[in-house]
Amino acid sequence: MKKRILITGSNGLLGQKLIEKLSNSTQFEVFATSRGENRLSNKIGYTYQSLDITSKEDILGTLNTIKPHVVIHTAAMTNVDQCETEKEACWNLNVKSVEYLIEACELNNTFLLHLSTDFIFDGKEGPYTEEGEANPVSFYGWSKLAAEKLLIHSSIKWAIARTVLVYGIAEDMSRSNIILWVKKSLESNKNIKVVNDQWRTPTLAEDLADGCILISEKEAEGIFNISGKDLLNPYQMATMTADYFGLDKGLIEEVDGSIFTQTAKRPAKTGFILDKAIAELGYSPKSFNEGIDFLAKQIA
Template sequence: MVGKKVLITGSNGLLGRSLRACLLQHNFVVISTGLGSDRFEEFGGFYEEMDVTSLNSCNRIIDKYKPDIIINAAALTNVDACENNKEHCLNINTHSLLNYIPQIQNYNIHFIQLSTDFVFSGIEGSYVENDLCDPVNYYGFSKLESEKILLNTLSNFTIIRTSLVYSNDCANMNFLNWVKSSLEKKIKLKIVDDQYRTPTFLTDLVQAILKVLNMKKYGVYHISSGERLSIYQIVCNIAKYYGYNMNLINKTNSKTLNQAATRPKDSSLRIDKAVNELNFKPTSLLNSLK
């Protein structure tokens, strides 16, 4: 029996690559898309070059494959780059969604949008799905605006907000690999202890998306470990587990960093809804390193 057709945007990225592998294993027909050539053609499935900012490009691919599901993993996620080039950020993270809307409605496609904890101000922390969104940087603003587009135009969508996604997979750079690589090279790190996140193990995120597909769940879900940690605590836990020199890690605060974009102080996410409705079972940071 042929499975449902899933189109993935941003398939050459960290999440897109893992989604592709997982969905192919679960007998979905996977159409991977991205800018440039296929970096992971050994995975199989279909691959098409697609520019998410081009209406013609999106229409051509969606008309060709008529997917049942689109997972939008394409995004500009560098927070400082978003702050420094707001127009580019908005084109990729927000305006691109307008290219999908007519086709989603035409083919009754289930649209899954990846979003972020940075839609919140970070003043309160421990956010649930219906808490007030008030981003403090342009990246968060661009993702919140994309959420609003879906909320105002569609009913068959799922928004998945996540936080600090990491993996041991070396094919795509991420926070965990950056910490390990830096400490292996004996590079001294200045890490903030006044910002709190709920880090997300990539495998957990992929499994949660798989549950959303199989259960056909709509609405907004928070997916993370649910484990509220400062960034300093996260780095120290990684270093201790792998036996790196703890003296290389220096504690600092956000005010000492010369960053273009403000970061929320505490954007930790509550995951009760995902646990109850998706039977989501998160992995702690420590267990994910094993």
């Protein structure tokens, strides 16, 4: 018998990749949920249902009907500056939804995999292991940490997949990413300013989806770092992108973050150490160069 797996945020970048990889699964019967209508072009191999994750009634009703064995919770407010200015909406999407999911999972004996972020750290000690000490510098970071604490203190079976700077190509191309932005700018002969004082381990969306599936198959409990393996700053990412596509690096100006005004503070140096996910899950992410190559093939 196939296990039932429910994904929240299926219209989002990670949600799309999960549906893509799971829709022909021999192991899982797949239920995709998102707010509003299904925006994926492939409608085969899964069941879609509209779900408002800020509604307790909606979550309880949906989980009591489907009775999933596993939930992967990808839906969230991830715009860091928006979270700073719309705190109530951020809290409802990022924290209250997890509270409701925990209650519904408790009633249905469901394993809950929750997506979290490197922004729970202050960026003074990066890269981090799973045991790193959390100290967010933004409201977004605080909301994601609050959600983690709800899980840790719950009685359900849970896992947290923390990730960093996810990039990939969404089906409707609504989201840009550093690779697409640099490529497009340099092809248009545009000068761009790129920061050199923020460090991350950028994550290919397909790799993150693979990590989530590995956790779900094993119902592996606990916290896992699921990110890319190369610690880079955006300036390095931009020059690597220019090199790959044979574009003019002279158009890229190396600057520090102080020249940009952003509503929310960003941690300086995060990035993840992946030893646990590699050893316990068999997680194997691509390098950033392999990631660029992967996207280039998708664009082509």
